[in-house]
Amino acid sequence: MTQKFDVVVIGAGPGGYVAAIKAAQLGLKTACIEKYQDKEGKTALGGTCLNVGCIPSKALLDSSWKYYEAKDHFAIHGIEAKGLTIDVPAMISRKSNIVKNLTGGVATLFKANGVTLLEGHGKLLAGKQVEVTGSDGKTQIIDAENVILASGSKPIDIPPAPIDQDVIVDSTGALEFQSVPKKLGVIGAGVIGLELGSVWARLGAEVTVLEALDKFLPAADEQIAKEALKTFTKQGLNIRLGARVTGSEVKKKQVTVNFTDAEGEQKIVFDKLIVAVGRRPVTTDLLASDSGVDMDERGYIFVNDQCATSVPGVYAVGDVVRGAMLAHKASEEGVMVAERIAGHKAQINYDLIPSVIYTHPEIAWVGKTEQQLKTEGVAVNVGTFPFAASGRAMAANDTGGLVKVIADATTDRVLGVHVIGPSAAELVQQGAIGMEFGTSAEDLGMMVFSHPTLSEALHEAALAVNGQAIHIANRKKR
Numbered sequence: 352m353t354q355k356f357d358v359v360v361i362g363a364g365p366g367g368y369v370a371a372i373k374a375a376q377l378g379l380k381t382a383c384i385e386k387y388q389d390k391e392g393k394t395a396l397g398g399t400c401l402n403v404g405c406i407p408s409k410a411l412l413d414s415s416w417k418y419y420e421a422k423d424h425f426a427i428h429g430i431e432a433k434g435l436t437i438d439v440p441a442m443i444s445r446k447s448n449i450v451k452n453l454t455g456g457v458a459t460l461f462k463a464n465g466v467t468l469l470e471g472h473g474k475l476l477a478g479k480q481v482e483v484t485g486s487d488g489k490t491q492i493i494d495a496e497n498v499i500l501a502s503g504s505k506p507i508d509i510p511p512a513p514i515d516q517d518v519i520v521d522s523t524g525a526l527e528f529q530s531v532p533k534k535l536g537v538i539g540a541g542v543i544g545l546e547l548g549s550v551w552a553r554l555g556a557e558v559t560v561l562e563a564l565d566k567f568l569p570a571a572d573e574q575i576a577k578e579a580l581k582t583f584t585k586q587g588l589n590i591r592l593g594a595r596v597t598g599s600e601v602k603k604k605q606v607t608v609n610f611t612d613a614e615g616e617q618k619i620v621f622d623k624l625i626v627a628v629g630r631r632p633v634t635t636d637l638l639a640s641d642s643g644v645d646m647d648e649r650g651y652i653f654v655n656d657q658c659a660t661s662v663p664g665v666y667a668v669g670d671v672v673r674g675a676m677l678a679h680k681a682s683e684e685g686v687m688v689a690e691r692i693a694g695h696k697a698q699i700n701y702d703l704i705p706s707v708i709y710t711h712p713e714i715a716w717v718g719k720t721e722q723q724l725k726t727e728g729v730a731v732n733v734g735t736f737p738f739a740a741s742g743r744a745m746a747a748n749d750t751g752g753l754v755k756v757i758a759d760a761t762t763d764r765v766l767g768v769h770v771i772g773p774s775a776a777e778l779v780q781q782g783a784i785g786m787e788f789g790t791s792a793e794d795l796g797m798m799v800f801s802h803p804t805l806s807e808a809l810h811e812a813a814l815a816v817n818g819q820a821i822h823i824a825n826r827k828k829r
């Protein structure tokens with residue numbers, strides 16, 4: 352007899368696995384289908400995020416930062432670190448152990464919550480039936496009251512630089528280098544390119560980032576992006592804007608990359624090249640031709656604000672649908688859909704999804720940028736506070752960057768919080784919490800912040816919005 356589930360989820364990334372756990376917690380009979388296998392040929396849950404994305408990249412960023420600090424920053428504390436070396440295979444294997452731990456953790460959570468794991472490739476058929484094909488080629492058909500498509504995304508490859516996962520790699524390959532490349536090229540100065548470029552630059556690679564656009568980090572607040580470019584350049588990252596890669600040739604374990612910039616045709620030889628030009632939705636063999644699910648013109652599954660597709664009872668979440676390709680966006684969509692299937696009211700405030708770039712300094716923001724608000728014709732007051740004036744940042748010898756709070760000039764409501772500096776990701780979340788509750792800059796300024804903390808920079812920036820900062824000269828007097 353055909354098995355029947357209340358909810359069948361295709362894909363066990365942060366969108367899918369969180370949706371499955373939530374649905375099961377809400378009393379729905381739930382199955383989750385996943386096809387990804389690790390190097391040992393075992394099904395691994397957690398999707399891009401846990402296996403080849405957020406977590407492994409952060410593990411390498413943390414390891415490489417420790418090395419960089421020991422090499423370049425310990426001396427100021429009076430600590431001598433002579434004969435420092437980096438064992439790259441050990442660093443990579445630490446990363447792999449963390450991944451294993453976490454993906455195994457998801458499997459445990461499935462068991463604890465009663466989610467049925469179906470290993471194989473899932474395909475939505477007409478009438479909310481789902482076909483599951485195992486790695487042995489055997490298929491089974493299951494019936495679903497509701498289906499959640501959470502098939503995620505994969506790296507975009509470009510003809511001028513075909514991936515061989517040896518000399519020319521994508522983000523997955525860049526997490527597996529067994530030694531530090533002497534000369535590393537990165538195509539794309541987006542989040543992934545900057546993070547992975549930073550890892551290998553900190554370990555001693557000479558890194559050149561080739562970015563086709565003339566503008567650096569166009570989605571970030573312009574003031575923050577300017578500060579970031581200045582800092583990364585000072586750190587030794589050679590970021591070449593307006594540089595479009597047109598071709599490449601691999602010879603003797605090196606790659607010659609051709610690109611054009613304002614000065615004409617150029618070429619550089621690298622030992623490794625990371626292609627980080629963005630990601631695209633995964634929909635290969637996901638939908639039968641008569642499934643009835645519509646796609647948008649860019650190849651994403653078309654959904655409304657509640658992640659419902661064109662077929663009643665079929666939903667899609669995460670990287671396979673419109674919006675930022677972020678794990679926390681995917682997982683919150685997963686929760687929202689599970690809640691709605693269970694008959695609860697749920698929605699996401701898409702205006703308050705924080706963005707983070709885990710370089711050093713970190714860059715993070717929530718809400719709108721100053722240039723966005725200007726375009727929209729919203730009059731604003733802006734307060735900034737540099738970490739150079741923060742006692743805690745000085746104590747940590749980490750004084751680069753600033754906090755910027757943007758508030759509506761009429762209502763004082765906070766419309767954006769932007770941070771470049773130490774622990775920016777954690778700091779910006781405080782702004783996000785305040786903004787969710789409609790905080791004004793004055794509210795933030797009236798709150799008591801522990802001393803000495805980096806968070807005080809947020810406090811001071813909020814005070815500065817209305818010319819009331821204490822620890823910096825105010826631009827605007829009351």
Ligand code: FAD
Pocket residue numbers: 361362363364365366367384385386387397398399400401403404405406408471472473474501502503504522543633636637668669670671676677678679680681709
């Ligand atoms: P995915 O995580 O891609 O998961 C989809 C899953 O579905 C996969 O396991 C896939 O095998 C499976 N699947 C696909 N089709 C089928 C099918 N037909 N049948 C069965 N299974 C199927 N985001 C952040 O928020 N913070 C970060 O710091 C961050 N860092 C990143 C660093 C890197 C290097 C990369 C590459 C990404 C990073 N991201 C980060 C992005 C984040 O990983 C994604 O936004 C997130 O994983 C999307 O979740 P998802 O569930 O939509 O899809």
Ligand code: AMP
Pocket residue numbers: 509511538539540541542543544561562563564594595596597627628629630
């Ligand atoms: P993101 O989408 O944030 O991951 O960023 C990818 C970046 O790669 C974008 O800023 C693109 O402009 C850039 N990019 C795409 N194709 C090329 C190319 N051929 N040469 C250089 N940069 C590119």
